[in-house]
Amino acid sequence: MTDAGRSEVLARFVSSYERSGIPGLVLHQARRSLVDHLGVLLAGADDPVSRRVQEVVAGFDASTSATVLGTSMRVSAPYAAFLNAFASHVLDLDDVYNPPRTTVHGSCSVWPAIFAMSGIVPVSGARALTAFVLGFESETRVAEATGSAHYDAGWHVTGTAGHVGAAAAAAHAAALDSASTLHAMGAGATQAAGLRVMAGSDLKSLHPAKAAHDGVISALFARAGLTAGAHPLDGSYGYLDVMSSDPAPGLLVSGLGEEWALSANGHKLYPSGSLTHPMIDGVIALVTASGATSVDVVSITARVSPPAARFTDVRDPATGMQAKFSLAHCAAAAAVFGRVGPVELSTEVVRRADLVALRDRVVVVPDETLGKQDAVVELRLHDGRTLRHEVRGNRGTPTSPLTDGELEAKFRDLVEERFGAPVVDRLLDACWHVDQLPDVASISALTAEVVHA
DSSP states (O other), X not given: OOGGGHHHHHHHHHHHOOGGGSOHHHHHHHHHHHHHHHHHHHHHTTSHHHHHHHHHHHTTOOOOSEEOTTSSOEXXXXXXXXXXXXXXXXXXXXXXXXXXXXXXXXXXXXXXXXXXXXTTSOOOHHHHHHHHHHHHHHHHHHHHHHHHHHHHTTBOHHHHHHHHHHHHHHHHHTTOOHHHHHHHHHHHHHTOOOBGGGTTSGGGGHHHHHHHHHHHHHXXXXXXXXXOOSSTTTSTTSHHHHHOSSOOGGGGTTTTTTSOGGGGEEOOSSSSOGGGHHHHHHHHHHHHHHOOOGGGEEEEEEEEOHHHHHHTOOSSOOSHHXXXXXXXXXXXXXXXXXXXXTTTTSHHHHTOHHHHHHHTTEEEEEOTTSOTTEEEEEEEETTSOEEEEEEESOTTSTTSOOOHHHHHHHXXXXXXXXXXXXHHHHXXXXXXXXGGOSOTHHHHHHHHHHHHO
């Protein structure tokens, strides 16, 4: 196979791979991802930042073809994808695929593209689930093929690779043939964008939002017969050539149909950057086991992977958004509250004097022996004791996955107060049995029905 043939092979895989060939455990992981995604999206749709973005879009898009989940809005399919993707990422609680070569939030671009396409063409639940698996696989393979050099250069992979994954998923949802799917994925690839400097700002969520939006229009352009450049992913001046100084094009197709990225997907317990999570696990474990309070703590030392030390080195966050990417704040919050949730990462808490004082006593040490899902945490106490806890694979990662019950509990915690237990029960049932739905748009309709009521 020539390098330039891999784009075509991946597109053919997306367009023609049968649901029957996907292992049952992978399909179940897709259902788990839907449960997690929908809960985070519905909570995020009511976030003040999402509300402001919804108001902006409502000012120029009067279409009614697709539902903005968790709201009474109907807009055009591309902008429904945009708003749903934005809401699903704004809390930073969405799933994360985090192997050594890359980090990408896989669901927040892909599921919204599928739901939006169901506003244009009928999409059965079974086709939607298959489209998600294939879109997620495309997205993560592109992410791994660009590798750490892409991330280190300052690209936000969720925005860049997400464009390809969303286009692939939308193309499969629309039942495009392999040639049209290739053009859709090429259209997604040429729109890829997202700068990591946006971490800690309101507009970090713009990245998956644009990926989902652009993925939908890419599929619609291809459906209308528009063509993209040849070999868009791995050809000369294609995606990998431009986006990475150290690409591995073979990863686009190696083990295709045999190895599935969803098997290594993770789900978050904390609404912060995933690189902070091993350290948070460690601090919570220590204060819980010892009964120590923040008053007892002289200092916190967190040994973490070099990427975690580099990319979450926000020493003095001024806002809740910035605090999500601050190891120092997350460590201090975990010690003070014994948990890290939306309240602990709010702007009001960020400015509390006791949090500020304890942040100043957090020491972050990069350790090359630790992976991105590992940490070694030490608490030095006023009574002279030093407490130590080692995390190898934080909770929610493939080595320590959340159970189905824990994912349901997360969903209920995020959604039940607003929607009520009976509706939550119906939504969860629809997610777990999505394959049986005649049209996946029924999930969108259920959320809108409740909001209207």
